[in-house]
Amino acid sequence: MKKLGLLILSGFTLMLSGCSGINVLDPKSSTGKDQAYLIWLSLAIMTLVLVVVFVLFAYFVYKYRYSKARKDYKPVDVDGNRKLELTYTIIPVILLIILAVPTVRITLEQSPDTSASQTPEDGTTKIEVTGRQFEWEFKHENGAEVKDELVLPEDEDIEFNLHSEDLIHSFWIPELAGKVDVFPNKELTYIIRDVERGEYEGKCAEFCGVQHTNMTFSVKVISKEDYRAYINDLK
Incomplete structure (x- = not known):
């Protein structure tokens, strides 16, 4: 038993060792x-379904538990219950629709596009991103190129034009x-x-070689005025 406890503790320790302070849900x-x-x-939705299932499970286990008074009880044979059958068919369909509608809308709006715009819209900053083993290169609108450091203006839309020079990488700024x-x-x-303004961490989320873990970059979101000064300094 002691060995089993140590094994479980070691497993949790290994899982937690892969965690970081990045909060993708904020x-x-x-x-x-x-x-x-x-x-x-x-x-x-999953929590709601889980709670309902476990509550019903506990209720029926208790209600139909074995007892001496019931040892000779034979339940009545029932052909079906139309209302019950419609209920547990329609409710999951409704829950799936509730989940599917915003999922499809947001996915279509945010999916990467293969067509790059030639001129950014007002309020949009355009940056070309090149991934290669084992670094990221960022090219700003004035042609300046910076490696492994991405500076962005706050409260603006950022248009990234992404491509790789060698193999498949994965561009990810978790926060x-x-x-x-x-x-x-x-x-x-x-x-x-x-x-939003702040400092974040970017990384490659696709294993791309022995130095994959070092393929990271820093992200700084600063005010629009500071960003313009930063761009001018890059010139």
Whole structure:
């Protein structure tokens, strides 16, 4: 028993060792908040279903538990119950619709696009992102290129034009939005809307070689005035 306890404790320790201080459920952009909303919505629906199932399970186990008074009891054979059958068919369909409608809408709005816009819209900052073993390169609108450091203006939409120079990488800033796979010979456009000021960590979320763990980059979201000064300094 003692060995089993140590084994379980070791397993939990290993799982926790992979955790970090990144909180993907407290996103700092409108895009990330929509994605977190889907997670919370699905979790709420699953919790509701789980509670109902366990309550019914406990109720029927108690109600029909074995006792000496019931040892010779034979239940009545029932062909079916139309109302009950409709109830446990219609309710799951309604729950799936509640989950499916916002999921489809948000997914279609946020899915990366293969067509890159030539000129950014007003209030949009355009940045070209290149992934390669084992670094990220960011090219700003003035042509300046920076490696492993991404500086962004706050409260603006950021349009990332993503591509890889070698193999598949995955562009991910956990506290801003979900991950996007980056492919060689293919350019994807991904927009993160209304980023909030702060410092974050970006990384490659697709195993890409022996130095994959070091393929990280820092993210700083600063005021628009400071961003313009930063761009000018890069020139």
